[in-house]
Amino acid sequence: MEEAGRKVPLVELRHVSKHFGTGEARVDALRDVSLEVHPGQVVALLGPSGSGKTTLLNVIGCIVEPSSGWVGLDGEVVYDGRWLRSDLRKLRLEAIGFIFQFHNLLPFLDSTENVSVVLELAGYDAAQARRRAVELLDYLEVGHRRNAMPANLSGGEAQRVAIARALANHPRIILADEPTAALDSQRAGIVMDLLRKVATEQQAAILAVTHDEKIFDRFDFIFHLRDGRLENDHAETGRTRS
Amino acid sequence: MNLAYRDIRHNLGRFLLTCFGLSLLLGVVLSMIGIYRGLVEDALTLVRTPAVDVWVVESGTRGPFAESSRIPGDTREAIARLHGVTAAGSVTYQSVETLLGGKKLRLYVVGYEPGRPGGPDRIVAGRPIARSHYEMIADRRSGLALGDRVELGRNPFTVVGLTEGQVSSGGDPAVYLTLLDSQELQFELAPPAARRELARGSGPAGTDIVNAVIARVSPNIAPEHVADAARRWKHLSTMTQDGQETILTRSVVERARKQIGLFTALLLIVSAVIIALILYTMTMDKLREIATLKLIGAPDRTIIGLILQQALAMGVIGFGFGALLIRSVKDYFPRRVVLQPEDGLALAVAVLLVCILSSALGVRLALKVDPATALGG
Known part of the structure; x- marks a missing residue:
């Protein structure tokens, strides 16, 4: 998408800050983050524990409201000092796919139902969704595992079902929280290849929080977070291929 | 996609076990209501059996069920002559305890004049009393069978007929004797006491006493008119059939009614608390799934629907099991349990309301779940 000669990013944050608590109990989880x-890009969020990675993912996923700043998703400004949309859950349903560390499949649904539930929530009829x-x-x-319950899937299979669920509504933005942490290096590689394939074929933006060094070379960029600050804000420093 | 159904299907054993526990509780509630209905029905059975319009009892009393009443045996003739009375009969009522095969047997003895109002309305086996002495008609609840001999007072009585569902307000099975036998049983002194009375110079004690006189009234005459006439001219207490039934339900079984009503209300409250706790626990078990659903964009109505549908399913299945259970065991209760469709319906509505209200706690918990917890942050 082009906007007055400028290529419009799918995820854009400008000077986003987030703090919890007040006074002496105040914790600054994010400080002036812009990215x-x-x-088509697959990027990683890297940083030590407590550096603000999950908070940043929650802000982009419209789960946590920033304290200040500006957030644009898929060409739409969703936050500018306040949320500009009241139906954030609908926005998440239609525009954002989530992949979790432990797949978070609903244990009472089989693989197909775990994927189709998202489609039915978005208004598909049951047959179409299936x-x-x-x-x-x-x-x-x-x-081949479409009728299996999550408890009967291997880690890699469960994560692929979770990715299918994240992709169900053709989201342009996919947020992944440690998507390969529970997988061995071979399966982690397969999952990353899948995410790369999705990003390329569907022109989606993929942001993944990870500590998994064996997959660092699979990302286009790695954003380093420390104490809530982005150490290599690519809006200022340009793309940093790891 | 019905998430509630799929969650139930996934944990079917646990869900059914929970429903079974709830069904036992609701079965007890239903049986309490049935016992109350049975209490009222039992109390009214003997009053309704003679199918009369007016009850005449001792002056200043509300007998013969609520209070003791004794009137001369010839009162029946006086009442029978009143304008509008088509039939009248003398009756006695008394509780007795005897032994049968070494076991204690409590009976409620009704004395009546064969051929006049006061006898059993329907004999399900055997025949009516045909001799003037020592025959009885017993209710099946007594455990007596045709041909059995039972010692009452100083005389043995033979069971010649059986009735069904004839019990006193206390639940004791009724037996019918001739008026003469029942008067002897109730009013005749034991030989030592009779000898003592004779020694004191009193004449032999009379036994021509009855507890009440009952009368049927012509359909063209208001029973109140007959009752008024008997009260005014014969110096007796009188009441209509409706009045007698009111005394029984509002006076004789009132305390038991309140007790059972209170117990039923307490059980309903306990059921509500238990349902609320079960739903709360079921919701607690699903917090991560609820957070995931919120995160992927499920609206609140989907999450409320999940909890509410499970609550209603639990209520419906629990109530259904409970009703079936009580229906199949009610005849083994020592007292009559009367299950009326309207009571079942009222309890079903109450249970559904309780389920909806109880699910509020679980719904509140679910709506407070932060979707961020699905991300582990």
């Missing part, structure tokens, strides 16, 4: 992620879910599971090479 951009463009279509068809699309099966397509996605096949695309992620886990179609």
Whole structure:
């Protein structure tokens, strides 16, 4: 998407800060963070524990309200000193896909239902949702496990079902929290290849919080966070290939 | 997609076990209501059996069920002559305890004049009393069978007929004797006492006493008119059938009614607390899934629906099991349990309301869940 000659990022944060508590109990989780992620990019958020990675992911996912700053998602300004949309959950449903560290599949739904539930929430009828879910599971090479319950899936299979769920509504933004932490290096590589494939084919932006050194080379950029500050804000420093 | 159904299906054993526990509780509530209805029904059975319009008892009393009443045996003739009375009969009522096969047997003895009002309305086995002495008609609840012999007072009585559902307000099975036998049983002194009375110079004690006289009134005459006439001219207490039934339900079984009503209300409150705790625990078990649902964009109505539908399913299944359970065991209760459809319906509505209100706690918890917890942050 182009805007007056400028390529519009899918995720754009300008001077975003977030603090919890007041006075002596105040904790600054994010300090003046600015970043951009463009279509087709797969980027990592890296930093020590408590550096603000999850808070940043929550802000981009419209789960946590920033204290100040500006947030644009998929060309739409969603935060400018206050939330500009009241239906943030609908925004998450339609525009953002989430991938969790421990897949977070609903234990009472089988693989197909775990994917189709998102589609039905978005208004698809049951048959359409099921068809699309099966397509996605096949695309992620886990179609043979479409009727399996999460408890019966291996870690890699469960994570691929979770990715299928994240992709179900064709989101342009995918947020992943330690997507490979529970996987061995071979399966972690497969998952990263899948995410790369999705980013390229669907022109999606993928942001992943990770500590997993074995997959660092799979990202276009790595944003380093320390004490809530972005150490290599690419809006200022340019792209830093790791 | 119905998430509530799928969650239940996933934990079917646990859910059914919970429903079963709830069904036992609701079964007890239903049985309490049934016992109350049975109490009222039992109390009214013997009053309704003679199918009369007016009850005449001792002056200043509200007998023969609420208070003791004794009137001369010839009162029946006086009442029978009143304008509008088509039939009248003398009756006695008394509780007795005897032994049968070495076991204690409590009976409620009704004395009546065969051929006049006061006898059993329907004999389900055997025949009516045909001899003037020592025959009885017993209710099946007594455990007596045709041909059994039972010692009452100083005389043995033979069971010649059986009735069904004839019990006193205390739940004791009724037996019917001729008026003469019942008067002897109730009013005749034991030989030592009779000898003592004779020694004191008193004449032999009379036994022509009855507890009440009952009368049927012509359909063209208001029973109140007959009752008024008997009260005014015969110096007796009188009441209509409706009045007698009111005394029984409002006076004789009132305390038991209140007790059972209070107990039923307490059980409903206990049920509500237990349902609320079960739903709260079920919601607690699903907090991570609820957070995930919120994070992926599920609206609140989906999450409320999940909890509410499970609460209603639990209520419906629990109530259904409970009703079935009580229906199948009610005949083994020592007292009559009367299950009326309207009571069942009222309890079902109450249970559904309790489920909806109880789920509020779980819904509140679910709505407070932070979707960020799904991300582990």
